[in-house]
Amino acid sequence: MTSLSPPDQKVWWKKPIDRAELIWIFIVVIWGIILTLMMPLWHIFGEQNLSTETYRTTPQRYMEKTQAFVDQYTVRTEGDRQFPVVAPPAGEDIYMVARLWDWWPILELKQGQSYRLHLNSIDWNHGFSLQPANLNIQVLPGYEHVLTITPNATGEYSVICNEYCGINHHNMVGKIYVVE
Amino acid sequence: MTNNAIFRTCPDTGLRFHGPAETLIKLNAVAAVVFLLVGGIMGIGVGLTRWPEVHLLGPQDFYTTLTSHGINVLIFWIIFFEIAALYFVSSVVLGCRLATPKLGYLAFLLMVIGALVNNYAVWSLSSAVMMTSYAPMPAHWAFYLGLILFAVGALIGCFIFLGTLVIAKKEKTYEGSIPLVTFGGLTACIIAIFTIASGAIILVPTLLWQLGYVSNIDAGVYRLIWWAFGHSSQQINVATHVTVWYMVGALVFGAKPLSEKVSRFAFVLYIAVLQIASAHHLLVDPGVGTEWKIFNTSYAMYLAVMASMVHGLTVPGSMEAAQRARGYTNGLFEWLRKAPWGNPVFSSTMISIVGFGFLGGISGVMMGAEQLNLIVHNTLYVPGHFHATVVLGTTLAFMGITYWLVPVLFRRELILTSWCKWQPYIFGLGMTGVSVFMMGAGTLGLPRRHWDAAFTSSSFPYEFPSSAMALMSLNGLSVVLAAIGGGMFCLIIVGTLLFGKKVGQEEKFPRVMVATPPTEAQYVTLHRSGNAISGTLLLAGVFLIAFVVYYFINWKYLAETWGMS
Numbered sequence: 001m002t003s004l005s006p007p008d009q010k011v012w013w014k015k016p017i018d019r020a021e022l023i024w025i026f027i028v029v030i031w032g033i034i035l036t037l038m039m040p041l042w043h044i045f046g047e048q049n050l051s052t053e054t055y056r057t058t059p060q061r062y063m064e065k066t067q068a069f070v071d072q073y074t075v076r077t078e079g080d081r082q083f084p085v086v087a088p089p090a091g092e093d094i095y096m097v098a099r100l101w102d103w104w105p106i107l108e109l110k111q112g113q114s115y116r117l118h119l120n121s122i123d124w125n126h127g128f129s130l131q132p133a134n135l136n137i138q139v140l141p142g143y144e145h146v147l148t149i150t151p152n153a154t155g156e157y158s159v160i161c162n163e164y165c166g167i168n169h170h171n172m173v174g175k176i177y178v179v180e
Numbered sequence: 181m182t183n184n185a186i187f188r189t190c191p192d193t194g195l196r197f198h199g200p201a202e203t204l205i206k207l208n209a210v211a212a213v214v215f216l217l218v219g220g221i222m223g224i225g226v227g228l229t230r231w232p233e234v235h236l237l238g239p240q241d242f243y244t245t246l247t248s249h250g251i252n253v254l255i256f257w258i259i260f261f262e263i264a265a266l267y268f269v270s271s272v273v274l275g276c277r278l279a280t281p282k283l284g285y286l287a288f289l290l291m292v293i294g295a296l297v298n299n300y301a302v303w304s305l306s307s308a309v310m311m312t313s314y315a316p317m318p319a320h321w322a323f324y325l326g327l328i329l330f331a332v333g334a335l336i337g338c339f340i341f342l343g344t345l346v347i348a349k350k351e352k353t354y355e356g357s358i359p360l361v362t363f364g365g366l367t368a369c370i371i372a373i374f375t376i377a378s379g380a381i382i383l384v385p386t387l388l389w390q391l392g393y394v395s396n397i398d399a400g401v402y403r404l405i406w407w408a409f410g411h412s413s414q415q416i417n418v419a420t421h422v423t424v425w426y427m428v429g430a431l432v433f434g435a436k437p438l439s440e441k442v443s444r445f446a447f448v449l450y451i452a453v454l455q456i457a458s459a460h461h462l463l464v465d466p467g468v469g470t471e472w473k474i475f476n477t478s479y480a481m482y483l484a485v486m487a488s489m490v491h492g493l494t495v496p497g498s499m500e501a502a503q504r505a506r507g508y509t510n511g512l513f514e515w516l517r518k519a520p521w522g523n524p525v526f527s528s529t530m531i532s533i534v535g536f537g538f539l540g541g542i543s544g545v546m547m548g549a550e551q552l553n554l555i556v557h558n559t560l561y562v563p564g565h566f567h568a569t570v571v572l573g574t575t576l577a578f579m580g581i582t583y584w585l586v587p588v589l590f591r592r593e594l595i596l597t598s599w600c601k602w603q604p605y606i607f608g609l610g611m612t613g614v615s616v617f618m619m620g621a622g623t624l625g626l627p628r629r630h631w632d633a634a635f636t637s638s639s640f641p642y643e644f645p646s647s648a649m650a651l652m653s654l655n656g657l658s659v660v661l662a663a664i665g666g667g668m669f670c671l672i673i674v675g676t677l678l679f680g681k682k683v684g685q686e687e688k689f690p691r692v693m694v695a696t697p698p699t700e701a702q703y704v705t706l707h708r709s710g711n712a713i714s715g716t717l718l719l720a721g722v723f724l725i726a727f728v729v730y731y732f733i734n735w736k737y738l739a740e741t742w743g744m745s
């Protein structure tokens with residue numbers, strides 16, 4: 001009898017399980033419980049937990065809010081397309097728009113301070129990928145996602161798009177400066 | 181109505197083949213290999229473009245090729261093969277006629293038409309939207325229609341499988357419970373029905389949206405339901421390739437399950453945890469809650485992981501037990517050393533088990549943890565992971581069993597036998613490189629589905645560490661190696677179908693096609709020694725240590741990045 005033939009015992013479910021197999025199953029179950037517990041534990045003791053604060057929005061509404069934010073805190077512009085560099089005070093609500101094919105505007109944040117970052121796409125799916133910090137968040141149209149971020153080192157960060165969004169997807173790069 | 185005239189008994193295996201079942205298995209398996217070839221060639225284009233020094237294709241061609249690669253191998257190759265496998269483990273293994281063969285031909289036709297329509301849309305109707313086709317990015321309606329036709333065909337195939345089980349039961353072609361491999365096929369079939377239903381729920385409205393009958397598709401809802409389809413379809417693959425592993429154990433070693441109860445229960449777990457296992461694709465999405473994510477990844481994923489870890493022990497364990505019963509009892513690993521490493525049926529399966537477990541399994545659990553997903557979501561880590569599960573795991577297992585199926589079904593001797601010996605190793609090594617180097621580059625942040633990680637035409641270019649680019653060059657080399665292995669496979673199989681030496685219907689192959697199982701007395705002696713699977717247990721221990729270490733290293737990585745709450 002093999003795995004290709006019916007079990008030789010008619011009541012195969014009554015056959016006791018081998019010890020070696022039982023030990024392995026026991027280990028596997030324990031490991032599964034540890035895997036499960038790691039997630040709530042990180043919510044209690046870890047520093048990196050993604051907020052779930054989300055609001056329904058529309059492209060118009062979100063652009064208006066972002067425009068107001070840019071108008072209020074822009075300190076200079078950058079690049080041939082005059083991207084505003086926005087330096088909001090610590091603790092402020094800050095906005096970034098994902099669109100074909102920009103992250104807009106450029107942000108200038110302070111190290112060790114927390115900000116409420118709003119993310120939303122005004123067209124298709126995009127992927128907020130902060131490099132080299134390597135934080136990756138899905139950005140959807142219609143959903144305004146608000147998360148608190150705390151930059152832990154100064155420097156020039158790039159926001160690349162890592163959700164395919166059409167023919168210029170690979171050119172979609174934004175910036176975040178973190179200063180003292 | 182049984183008609184003996186359309187049955188033949190295979191002189192090598194003793195299996196009874198129902199004529200129409202055999203034809204349908206052949207048709208589906210050949211179609212599978214054709215789509216593997218097409219999708220594989222696309223894969224070369226993708227790999228060579230990601231190779232920084234080569235950067236073969238332009239952006240438009242790259243995104244089209246990548247879309248085509250994903251759909252042709254991940255959907256068409258694998259599902260055609262799975263339909264062939266379902267017919268085999270029902271009709272052939274149970275020695276029963278196939279239910280409604282006419283519908284089987286219809287199913288096959290629908291699948292072929294669907295696959296062609298979808299490919300046409302990708303290439304000629306500018307639908308380079310990737311396999312996931314995330315709305316509201318639009319594809320041409322023919323793109324969705326092709327997938328729906330294909331899915332309807334596959335669904336018919338599933339019901340033919342179920343019908344065949346019913347007939348076998350009624351006509352008493354077997355006694356007692358169905359064999360383990362048929363049981364594995366049954367779980368795959370049930371998962372497939374759930375999968376296709378989810379696919380319909382999301383693709384039909386999306387089709388209507390492109391035809392103008394639905395005004396808007398919500399981006400978040402699309403992802404939620406699409407992944408109920410996309411994730412469960414991977415669960416079909418796992419159930420099927422584990423079934424193939426058990427089958428190879430039986431064919432090569434005459435192995436039987438260590439415990440029917442344990443192996444079958446582990447299969448049932450795959451079904452039990454299906455519902456919203458898609459959660460681990462949405463771990464960094466807006467609009468879904470923390471508790472929902474944790475609950476659905478833990479219960480829905482870890483139970484499946486546990487099931488795979490159990491199969492990971494019991495498949496090699498049953499091989500070890502059979503080998504030891506036969507007398508290979510020295511030390512921990514004589515049973516493994518004396519295994520037929522030159523037989524591609526066995527070597528493919530072994531590489532599949534190890535690759536799926538060590539590379540695919542461990543990485544999958546890591547990125548399926550809610551917070552850890554933050555450091556890998558949508559990076560090249562993701563394709564690195566699923567090339568280990570779907571290519572090393574599923575594709576290599578299917579290749580292995582094809583080396584057995586083709587001679588048995590087509591009554592032809594394999595050509596290029598020395599190539600057959602090497603092919604699993606070349607393909608396995610190449611694909612291991614592809615997985616490992618993409619995972620490495622992904623850990624350094626390189627994005628997936630991206631034409632130019634050097635950002636040469638971007639207004640604000642970003643420069644990745646040179647180590648990441650070096651990994652992509654190594655990835656390119658591995659793609660070439662894997663392509664050689666894949667090409668060898670297609671050449672061997674197609675060459676055998678056309679030119680393989682014919683073996684008559686009554687004649688036997690000059691080698692053993694199905695190993696004689698050890699006797700019951702041999703098993704009894706073995707179990708008295710209390711040492712039936714000690715080698716496998718040691719390997720399982722090594723696996724567990726690797727798993728634990730790697731898992732916690734990634735939590736350390738996460739702890740080093742920006743704080744967020």
Ligand SMILES: [Cu+2]
Nearest residue numbers: 126161165172
């Ligand atoms: Cu984008």
